[in-house]
Amino acid sequence: MINFQTSPEQYKHWQLTIDGAVARLSMDVQEDATLADGYKLKLNSYDLGVDIELADAIQRLRFEHPEVRAVVVTSLKPRIFCAGANIYMLGTSTHAFKVNFCKFTNETRCAIEDDSRHSGRRYIAALNGTASGGGYELAIACDEIYLVDDGNSAVSLPEVPLLGVLPGTGGLTRLVDKRKVRRDRADVFSTLAEGLKGKRAKDWGLIDDSFPTSRFQEAVDARVAQVVNLRTSDNTQTGITNETAQVNNLRYNGIRLNPLEFESTDDTREYRYVTGKLNREKRYADLTMRGPEADLPATPDEIQKLGDAYWPLRAYRELDDMLLHLRVNEPEIGLVCLRTEGDIDNVLAVDQTLAANSDHWLIREIVLHMARVLRRLDLTAKSFFAIIEPGSCFAGNLLELALASDRTYMLNNPEVPQTSVCLSELNAGALPMSNGLIRLQSRFLADPDNVDEVLAHEGSFDTEAADAAGLVTFAPDDLDWEDEIRLAIEERTSLSPDALTGMEASLRFAGPETMDTKIYGRLTAWQNWIFQRPNAVGPQGALTNYGKPTQAHFDYKRT
């Protein structure tokens, strides 16, 4: 079973050091510390275990080290920054594992960009050696890229020429959409196994600059100092208001992210606020989130003292861990029934606190984290049904669970008046999807006025009002309720899991596309296709034969 929890003391592959406003995240992959047998992580190549540590480090920077303004991503190995995803690991993995691995590494890269965009930390890739494949994809997730000019070190995306697959961690999309490399040059670069160095790499926009070995450290340090000074003296450059920045600069003490405790049996997993119950033979899971307690603190100082025990942070960290567990460790679970338990007023009180203090660094990080977890849910290749019953608390931030679901069932029983849903200020913009829209906008594309009407509604919606407002899919009465839910679950879990994955990926992201949705929708779907093709994974495929004395033989039919 793969465990997604870790912490710096446990890191095997990364060093995280903090020096004032500068963090240094150094890759030093231990060859033998692999997640599975059958491969060695040579040349700073990585498997999922390495990326779990990276994701943890980025998360911790945000909560534990808010004073950090610049993050230098580099390597402790001589002459190599990172060789990308380990090819032998890919070659020996199942299709489903490859796909999940790529998705997680993509989410980690997007988390770097989320930190840069919303929290103003600047990520500087200091390539002290060659960055190839996923190594270069990690670099282009950063804001700036500097490459050592030692006559040898290059950046490259050698997947197409060497492996017959795509750079699978956003590389192609970031090349043309983020760095805006001219498409014909991107074509040349992506078919050139040895990549590009120095001046040409800079001219083509693949790196920001290169420096000779003797000056490399000094030049990177100078740039880092410049970034840190800019960020402390002139915060308009970061897109963060001066007020927020002042709060930031006063705040040198983060909060500690402690391990998430849970009890588990073969078919249950019980965290403090999240319970997962697997119905393996029926291929679905019940996932219940419990709402917050009453009278939670309402000021940033009190919340900071409460730290990671504060409901919005703890509950969403638990949800995140549960989603990752279901994705990777429970592939046969095709449907997740989302439920909530608790008091709507308590959820609304928390949302009010979060909305009122959104300029405080910790509150901002907590809300941005909730948004990322909800996007992880949007991007999970399982069906989601929200089940709204008496005693549930689908309000404000928890209503997003229902809005993120493929369908919503709400009990219509007027004699049980407590079945209701409610909106809060957090539904109005703080928790966007990958496509840049809030979930209400994605839902009401046909009638954008509905978004404002629903948000302006006073108080909660009972079932009929929620149905009339378009917030639920079905509102069966209590006579039909159990049968309808049971049948819906049975029908859903009987369908082709592949067709459902493709259908959900198409229906969930109506409206605009962004770089993120292009990475998850377009690039990932093509990569999934290629990962199935005999030219990559068949006995004569390029991925299968990489590093062997045998050679790949292609079926050259173009599809």
Next chain:
Amino acid sequence: MINFQTSPEQYKHWQLTIDGAVARLSMDVQEDATLADGYKLKLNSYDLGVDIELADAIQRLRFEHPEVRAVVVTSLKPRIFCAGANIYMLGTSTHAFKVNFCKFTNETRCAIEDDSRHSGRRYIAALNGTASGGGYELAIACDEIYLVDDGNSAVSLPEVPLLGVLPGTGGLTRLVDKRKVRRDRADVFSTLAEGLKGKRAKDWGLIDDSFPTSRFQEAVDARVAQVVNLRTSDNTQTGITNETAQVNNLRYNGIRLNPLEFESTDDTREYRYVTGKLNREKRYADLTMRGPEADLPATPDEIQKLGDAYWPLRAYRELDDMLLHLRVNEPEIGLVCLRTEGDIDNVLAVDQTLAANSDHWLIREIVLHMARVLRRLDLTAKSFFAIIEPGSCFAGNLLELALASDRTYMLNNPEVPQTSVCLSELNAGALPMSNGLIRLQSRFLADPDNVDEVLAHEGSFDTEAADAAGLVTFAPDDLDWEDEIRLAIEERTSLSPDALTGMEASLRFAGPETMDTKIYGRLTAWQNWIFQRPNAVGPQGALTNYGKPTQAHFDYKRT
């Protein structure tokens, strides 16, 4: 060998009748007139042959019947509009054929929308019976959908529940992005084999209205009359200027699209302006377009007299036919080297005529056709290299061939001054890509000012100027030229054809996404993946077992 040319006299599956401003396009598929053996086209189901006729009819409406303002798409079979793509045909086709089939049918649906958007013809789907799968996808490509209410007829997308694949002709994307059906309702509809009828179909936005059998014809006729009257009396509704509309209304005589003549051998295909030469053992083709003659007519009246012999129409129809031929009949050809021959001034003269008369119906249709053919090239799953040599005429509309290519090679030999490229007004907006950008914008995303600078440049660019302006990828001198081209071809055709397809689909469409690019990029890539999966096409897959006494058995792992 599949032939993409046809004409109404040859149609086996469609009737095209014209009555004043109203065209009626009626589907009446002949079961036995299939393109391959092993299946019957029952219930107005279709194979590629049926769609080739539909594409031809839409094209002919635009050129031969400019007087038509409304197109009624309906069926001559009782109680069935169209059952979609034939399942047995899909089940017995190769993966590559399925993918190419879906792409062509998507292009046909997009051509309907292109006609509606740019030429103001209104497409009305009159569903006199059930429209399922591709049948409903044809309907949602139309502007309005009316369904007979006979207690039985429904609209449906049963691919996911019945076949374990996606609706592959834009259905899912058009559902949520064009008709803006709420995503949870789209989820329910797309998993409901029997589909939806009458009131619910209308409430959910799947159709525009339904009428009982007794009133159906009358109601559709009334709506058609309304559309035609609106379009002749108030053309502001169509987005077409009054001036254009007047020209339209005066113009009841279209031009005839005659068969394209060509001579072919085993490895050549020679049209009047297009030559294809296959190098099969090296898996690439040379495709040469010859520019126009001097002194072509410059007024719409003369051009109308010239008809389909006019260079921009004939040359691009030939290019279109050649591209389709290469796609479907020459799957092992992985690379197309695009060349041009002719006089740059003659190309520029044609472009000037087209630009100066863009409000004339025929000129508009000619330019819109050129734009569609170039988009067909963008969407072709083969690599394109443009080869610019002395005697070529990559100017104006033909420069788009180079801008559409994955790479451009231009000979740098100052002693041969005639190697040059040149822009015209047609590069500035008339020939957009599927992503809504012109090719210069897609190329210069990093520096949008370059677009204006290049367009403002006086006269032609020699090789060094073109290179400096970012218009070419490589500019080898005459000593290196032959070796470099030969090596580039050898390298390209040695790479995994699948990886190249995914890479090109990612790099060609930088920048914004539209409904069209979502259909080709996101939905198509997912469908390609699913078309490879054992759950669809394996011995126990749903597509394989459809209509057999055996049942599908899925591997339920979610990916």
